[in-house]
Amino acid sequence: MELMRKATRPVRRIAGTAVSAVRRACAGPGRERDLLVQASKAALAAWLAWAVVGWWLAAPMAFVAPWVAVVLVESTVYRSVAHGLQQLAAIAVGTAVATGTALLLDSTMITMALVLPAVLLLGQWRRLGSQGVYAATGALFVLTSGPVTVAASAARIAEAVFGAVVGVAVNVLVRPPVYLRDARAALEDAADEAREILDAVADGLADGEWDGLPVGEWHERALRLGRLVDQARSAIGWSRESMRANPRGRRTRPHLPGDEAYSDALGVLDYVALHTAGVTRTVREIAESGRTARPAPELTRAYAEFLGDTARAVRLYGRTLAAPGVPNDHDDAAAEELHEAVTKLQRTLDDFRRGLPGAVPDDPDALVTYGTLLAQANRLADLLAQD
Structure with missing residues (x-):
């Protein structure tokens, strides 16, 4: 019995902390309410992006749009816009480099060996800031999701653009954060x-x-x-x-x-x-x-x-x-x-x-x-x- 109490003590402590945070969020303005609002906005942005790209348009890589929308519901409006532009640039560059190299070499394995080091280095470019890693992500989407075509790569970039627009729009229009x-x-x-x-x-x-x-x-x-x-x-x-x-x-x-x-x-x-x-x-x-x-x-x-x-x-x-x-x-x-x-x-x-x-x-x-x-x-x- 004592062993059971010791095992469940961390769970009870975490649950108590979560309940206290919910109570503070409901009681009045504060950090907990801000976090709850931002989480709800991110979920709303993902739902909207998927509803259009995944459900209505039935795009083959529809998950890209809600994924980008979630990560761009940032802690400030300025950061959403700035990171959105940087992320789209990184995804576009990674996608373009991977697509061009794959079409030229006609080998996914050789393309991945050559492209990934290049786009990872490119991701360190200061102008891409913290979003540079998405250049490698864009390249991996191209190289691991079936046959490489220009049309499919263009569709992924378009889905990313739509997801970014939705994420930024939700952050701007739905209770934009002020600290x-x-x-x-x-x-x-x-x-x-x-x-x-x-x-x-x-x-x-x-x-x-x-x-x-x-x-x-x-x-x-x-x-x-x-x-x-x-x-x-x-x-x-x-x-x-x-x-x-x-x-x-x-x-x-x-x-x-x-x-x-x-x-x-x-x-x-x-x-x-x-x-x-x-x-x-x-x-x-x-x-x-x-x-x-x-x-x-x-x-x-x-x-x-x-x-x-x-x-x-x-x-x-x-x-x-x-x-x-x-x-x-x-x-x-x-x-x-x-x-x-x-x-x-x-x-x-x-x-x-x-x-x-x-x-x-x-x-x-x-x-x-x-x-x-x-x-x-x-x-x-x-x-x-x-x-």
């Missing part, structure tokens, strides 16, 4: 994680005690924060590409932040990640090293207050990233709150700056450590104030 939500969510996730880390460090230092603090965990989370910012950068790239050649982009573009706004947000979050990693590294070194004198409790509490104010400012900054479109009362309120938080942050920073020299008069190492943190903090406060 603005993913970009904003990635920016918010990075800001929220930074806020949580800074809050945790501030709470840990607030009582002035250093023993028992989870400094290693804080630093590991801070290092992962940089990867979240990189994910946000990648999501922004997807959102920009999803607007190209996209009919929904005309309606969505007024709500899309410009390149400068995205660059500013990434610049701030990059520095937030850098500052957070520097803070947690320094705190870990102080907590774990017996050679480093721990600062006085009043200095630690002052720095904890600064980190708490920083966390609040980062949280409010994340809220301003959540609605970067047409200005409204909510955006104005978030911007005003952020301004107030940054003003308080700068006041706390000034108090910490004035109290620092007197708190460590005989400890040059501690002064250097806190001076470095102070320089980073000044830069971060300035960036938040500018935005």
Whole structure:
């Protein structure tokens, strides 16, 4: 019985994950719903292509059309069009080379030995991009599906063209994908994680005690924060590409932040990640090293207050990233709150700056450590104030 439970555990886990994904797709917009829509569109494109080429026209190689239609329901409209043109060019070249060589040599085996290396090398041509491999696919269709004739090869190219047209048309006309939500969510996730880390460090230092603090965990989370910012950068790239050649982009573009706004947000979050990693590294070194004198409790509490104010400012900054479109009362309120938080942050920073020299008069190492943190903090406060 126990062996049976162990054997079925992976199946139950996969089934549970699938059920959760379906629930999230039904609950509201998100990655799961996007994947479901794209899968449904690919199936629709294949069905339409087969209905025309396979059922109505009864073409001898009808599977080429739905196959091309499926692979061209891409993650963005621009990618569907670009990859469609590249794929058709690759298939046409492979088909033409294989057909001409087979008719000339009248031997499938010799033709395959000569043509496949040539079209595989041709597939590496930069202009064909990731679709170059379809040159070899087109050649194999010619050489493995019966007698080679010019008419049959032309029919395969025509079927591929029809499948590409169907795939691109479905992707363009049926809820063309736009990834603005993913970009904003990635920016918010990075800001929220930074806020949580800074809050945790501030709470840990607030009582002035250093023993028992989870400094290693804080630093590991801070290092992962940089990867979240990189994910946000990648999501922004997807959102920009999803607007190209996209009919929904005309309606969505007024709500899309410009390149400068995205660059500013990434610049701030990059520095937030850098500052957070520097803070947690320094705190870990102080907590774990017996050679480093721990600062006085009043200095630690002052720095904890600064980190708490920083966390609040980062949280409010994340809220301003959540609605970067047409200005409204909510955006104005978030911007005003952020301004107030940054003003308080700068006041706390000034108090910490004035109290620092007197708190460590005989400890040059501690002064250097806190001076470095102070320089980073000044830069971060300035960036938040500018935005």
